[in-house]
Amino acid sequence: MTAVVSVVSAPWPAPVASGPLDAVVELPGSKSLSARALVTAAVADGPTTLHGALRSRDTELMRAALTTLGARFEELPDESGGCADAALRVTPAPRPFPTRADGDAVARIDCGLAGTVMRFIPPLAALADAPVVFDGDAAARRRPLAPLLEALAALGAEVEYLGEPGFLPVRVGPGDGALLRPADPARPDLPHQAGVDASGSSQFLSALLLVGCLLPGGLAVTPSGPVPSLPHVAMTVEFLRGRGVTVDEPAPDAPVGARTWTVHPGTPQGGTLVIEPDLSNAGPFLAAALVAGGRVGVRRWPGGTTQAGDAWRWLLPRLGGAVEEAPAADGSLTLTAVGTGELHGIDADLSAVGELTPTVAALAALASAQGHASRLRGIGHLRGHETDRLAALEAEINRVGGRAHQTADGLEIAALHAGARLRPARLRAYADHRMATFAAVVGLGVPGIEVDDIACTAKTLPDFPALWTSLLTDQEAR
Numbered sequence: 001m002t003a004v005v006s007v008v009s010a011p012w013p014a015p016v017a018s019g020p021l022d023a024v025v026e027l028p029g030s031k032s033l034s035a036r037a038l039v040t041a042a043v044a045d046g047p048t049t050l051h052g053a054l055r056s057r058d059t060e061l062m063r064a065a066l067t068t069l070g071a072r073f074e075e076l077p078d079e080s081g082g083c084a085d086a087a088l089r090v091t092p093a094p095r096p097f098p099t100r101a102d103g104d105a106v107a108r109i110d111c112g113l114a115g116t117v118m119r120f121i122p123p124l125a126a127l128a129d130a131p132v133v134f135d136g137d138a139a140a141r142r143r144p145l146a147p148l149l150e151a152l153a154a155l156g157a158e159v160e161y162l163g164e165p166g167f168l169p170v171r172v173g174p175g176d177g178a179l180l181r182p183a184d185p186a187r188p189d190l191p192h193q194a195g196v197d198a199s200g201s202s203q204f205l206s207a208l209l210l211v212g213c214l215l216p217g218g219l220a221v222t223p224s225g226p227v228p229s230l231p232h233v234a235m236t237v238e239f240l241r242g243r244g245v246t247v248d249e250p251a252p253d254a255p256v257g258a259r260t261w262t263v264h265p266g267t268p269q270g271g272t273l274v275i276e277p278d279l280s281n282a283g284p285f286l287a288a289a290l291v292a293g294g295r296v297g298v299r300r301w302p303g304g305t306t307q308a309g310d311a312w313r314w315l316l317p318r319l320g321g322a323v324e325e326a327p328a329a330d331g332s333l334t335l336t337a338v339g340t341g342e343l344h345g346i347d348a349d350l351s352a353v354g355e356l357t358p359t360v361a362a363l364a365a366l367a368s369a370q371g372h373a374s375r376l377r378g379i380g381h382l383r384g385h386e387t388d389r390l391a392a393l394e395a396e397i398n399r400v401g402g403r404a405h406q407t408a409d410g411l412e413i414a415a416l417h418a419g420a421r422l423r424p425a426r427l428r429a430y431a432d433h434r435m436a437t438f439a440a441v442v443g444l445g446v447p448g449i450e451v452d453d454i455a456c457t458a459k460t461l462p463d464f465p466a467l468w469t470s471l472l473t474d475q476e477a478r
C-alpha cells in the first residue's frame with residue numbers, strides 16, 4: 001500500500017548524465033484521469049473495474065476519502081493485459097453517502113496536499129448523510145478553496161470554516177438538503193445554477209461538474225472569469241460523457257464570464273476503464289533527452305487524449321528537441337524525445353498547461369546558461385499550487401546561479417553571459433513533487449545538485465527515483 005502520510009527523505013544526489021541517453025520508460029497512470037475515474041466509479045450505477053489506475057499518495061488519499069463516503073475498493077489479480085498496475089474493482093457508495101459507519105462521530109477526510117481531493121470531494125459531502133470535516137497538510141491549508149466553498153454554500157450546502165476563512169480545515173455538509181431537491185419544485189427538470197470564480201484553479205469548475213449529474217435537474221455552472229488549465233476541464237467533460245452523462249459545453253468563442261457548462265442529471269455508468277499513463281509526469285523523462293542528448297521514449301502514449309501533457313509534442317521542439325512517434329499495435333504510440341544537449345529559450349503562454357511549468361522552467365534555466373532567455377506567461381495561478389511555484393522556481397533557479405524573476409503572471413529567466421555556468425546547490429522541493437523533479441532535470445546537466453526531499457515525488461509518482469536512475473543505468477549498459 002502506498003504511504004498516505006508524507007515522508008521527508010534524506011538529501012538525494014541528483015544523477016548527472018555522462019553522455020547521450022537511450023532509454024524507454026513505462027509510466028504509471030495519469031493522476032488526473034485516475035482521480036476522475038475513482039470519483040465517478042464511487043458514485044456510479046454499478047461496479048467499475050479500473051486498469052492502470054495510479055497508486056500514489058494523491059490517489060490513496062482519494063480512495064480513503066471515497067471509502068469514508070461509502071465506496072468500496074478491491075484489488076484484483078493483474079489481468080490488465082500490459083498495464084503497469086493491477087486492476088481495481090470499485091463498488092459504488094449508496095446515497096445519501098453514509099459517513100456514520102463509526103457511530104455518531106463526524107467523519108474526517110485527509111486531503112494531504114492533493115488538489116483533486118480537496119476540490120473534488122467537498123461537493124460530494126453536500127450529498128452525505130452528515131457533515132464531513134476536511135483537512136490536509138500544512139501546505140494544503142494555504143491552497144485556495146474559497147470560490148468552490150462559496151459556490152457550494154450558495155447552492156445550499158453547509159460550509160463552516162474551522163480555521164482561516166476560505167481555507168482548510170472546513171466542515172461541509174448537506175445543510176437542509178437543498179442539493180438533494182430540485183432547484184425549482186415547480187420545474188424539476190431545471191438545473192441548479194452555480195457561479196464560481198475559477199481563475200485560481202480549474203479544479204473548482206471540474207469539482208462542480210463532477211457532482212452536477214447527481215443533483216436533481218443537474219447543474220449549470222458559469223465561471224465569472226477566465227479558467228486556467230482548460231484541458232483539465234475538457235478531461236472532466238469527456239470523462240463524464242464516457243460514463244453516459246450528458247454535458248453541454250460553452251461555444252469556444254463565448255465571452256469570458258458568459259460561458260456555461262451544463263451537466264444533465266444522471267448516474268455515471270460503471271463498467272471497465274483503462275487509464276492512460278501520466279503525460280505530465282512524462283515531462284521530466286522526455287526533458288532528460290534534451291539535457292543529456294540522445295533519446296528517451298515513453299510507451300503507451302495515447303493517440304488522442306485530453307491530458308495537458310500531450311503538449312510536450314509542441315513544447316519540446318520549441319525548447320530545442322525533436323519528437324518522434326512510433327505506432328504500436330494497440331493504437332497507442334511510443335513518443336520519443338530526441339535531443340543534442342543544445343537547448344533553446346522559450347516565450348510561451350502556459351495557462352492551459354500550467355502543471356508542466358516546473359519542467360519547462362528546468363529546461364529554460366539550463367538554456368539560460370547557453371545564452372538563451374525565456375518568458376513563461378499566463379501562470380499566476382501557480383502561486384496556489386502545492387507551493388507558490390513562481391516563488392519557488394525563482395528561488396531555486398537563482399540558487400544554482402541563474403537569473404530568474406517573477407512577473408505578475410509568470411516567470412522570466414535571463415540569458416547568462418558567455419562562459420557562465422550553473423553551480424552546485426542543494427535545491428528545495430517545498431513538499432512539491434514537481435519542484436523535486438525540476439531539480440532532478442537541472443541536476444542531470446549540472447554536477448553537484450542535491451534535492452532536499454525527493455520522497456515528495458510519491459504524491460504522483462512513487463517510483464520516481466528508481467525510474468530516473470534507470471535512464472542512466474541504460475546509458476551505462478550500452
Ligand SMILES: O=C(O)C1=C[C@@H](OP(=O)(O)O)[C@@H](O)[C@H](O)C1
Binds near residue numbers: 355381
Ligand atoms: O483537475 C486536475 O486534475 C488538475 C487540474 C489543474 O489544476 P489547476 O487548474 O489548479 O492548475 C492541474 O494543474 C492539476 O495538476 C490537476
Ligand SMILES: C=C(OP(=O)(O)O)C(=O)O
Binds near residue numbers: 355
Ligand atoms: C497542481 C498539481 O496538483 P494538484 O492536483 O494537487 O492541484 C500538480 O500536480 O501539478
